[in-house]
Amino acid sequence: MTIAVTGLRKSFGDQVVLDGIDLSVPAGTVFSLLGANGAGKTTTVKILSTLLGADAGDARVAGHDLAREPDAVRAAIGVTGQFSAVDKLLTGAENLRLMADLHHLGKSAGRRRVAELLDQFDLAEAAGKPVSSYSGGMTRRLDLAMTLVGSPEVIFLDEPTTGLDPRGRRDMWQIVRDLVAGGVTIFLTTQYLDEADELADRIAVLDHGRVVAEGTAEELKRRIPGGHVRLRFAGEQDRDAALGILGEASRDNDALVLRVPSDGSLGALKTLIDRLDDRSVAVDELSLHTPDLDDVFLALTGRPTDEKVTR
Incomplete structure (x- = not known):
């Protein structure tokens, strides 16, 4: 398994956010963690990407122990969060070159990688323009392109299409499919049920800090009357x-x-x-x-996905 999690726990004060979750993600697949807005999905991503420490539990990412080998985990992953991490005062190409420098690619290798990603994400024509002039969809594509500069094995996508229009969402979905076809493993958190239905090979439903169901979209739907x-x-x-x-x-x-x-x-x-x-x-x-995934989520959690529940 590219990601293997056992008994993961996290609390903030007396508020339990993750209450012993277990997850297994095979290589070259899309795994979606589905939950209400604020249900702890982002906390899970922060822990698995070494940005936040867990209170208890074991986890391995890309073959490396999260607690004992955090540097090796960081070298193998990429993270695209809910909010864009691009510098809007720089151009698209400058943002990518900055990431290439941070990855120590070297001048010629960095230029080649930047050119590849600009083409791959259909940003070549806008490469010399400041990101402040980009549309929301272009900004999200650039954000993901920056994540890919280091050629990660695993990519954590935390609410990747939040704020995008329907066309921008579909463009992002196709990018995800192309990445998986190339062997990348995607860990996707989303509150958009249609997004999980469209992309995920397997889905886990998170409720009150616990995984209450896991399976393919069709398996989950068949559980509901x-x-x-x-x-x-x-x-x-x-x-x-x-x-x-x-x-x-x-x-x-x-x-x-x-x-x-x-x-x-x-x-x-x-x-x-x-x-x-x-x-x-x-x-x-x-x-x-x-039943669709809306029915599944409502039956399993007793509330719609847009209800805010926990951190």
Whole structure:
């Protein structure tokens, strides 16, 4: 595992922010820590990126022990926080050159790396302009480009699309996909459920300092009641026959449509179809409806993601 966390704890005074969380993140994947605004996601990132000490627990990042090898961890990671770390008085190229100097790349290697990143993040035309003239999306792209100057193995993205318009968010999502395709591991914290659904290979839900659920987006959705299969029939005869076979089915608003409770698994669908097929009941249309991550989060935590709960 590129990131392995066991029993991580952190309190501020008598306020418990992290209450013994366990996390495992395979290399070359996107792992999303999902939680309400202020639920401790940023605290987790600060600890795993060596910016804040934990009260208890063990963690390894990129193969290095967080407590005993903090310098090695820092050399292997990059961090992009909620708020841009760029210097708006400098140009985009100057910001990147500054990072290259901090990474001791050398003059020629630094120039090459800066040029590569300007092209990769579609900032070449704006490279000589002060960052104060950049749009929000351009600033966030530059911020992430600066994180990549040192070619990190692991990147912590803490609320990376906060404040971006829909196009800027989609641009950032594509950048994340490209990074993962190149072998980088992404640890993503977000309160945007659609962002986690779109990007994450696995998701952990954080509530009151504990991980209350973990899995793929589809696995989490299947845990929540409300999933169903919607069956449309060509005529009343087939609909009535299906009602007789599927005792748990209920009529939809449409007279020729039935709703059958289902967890959406392949096995459940196959069983449903086989039952109808054995009785030669023709289905005109079949569609699967599952809860979304909003339903998952509300069911697991009892509150929407925009409610402020803890630090």
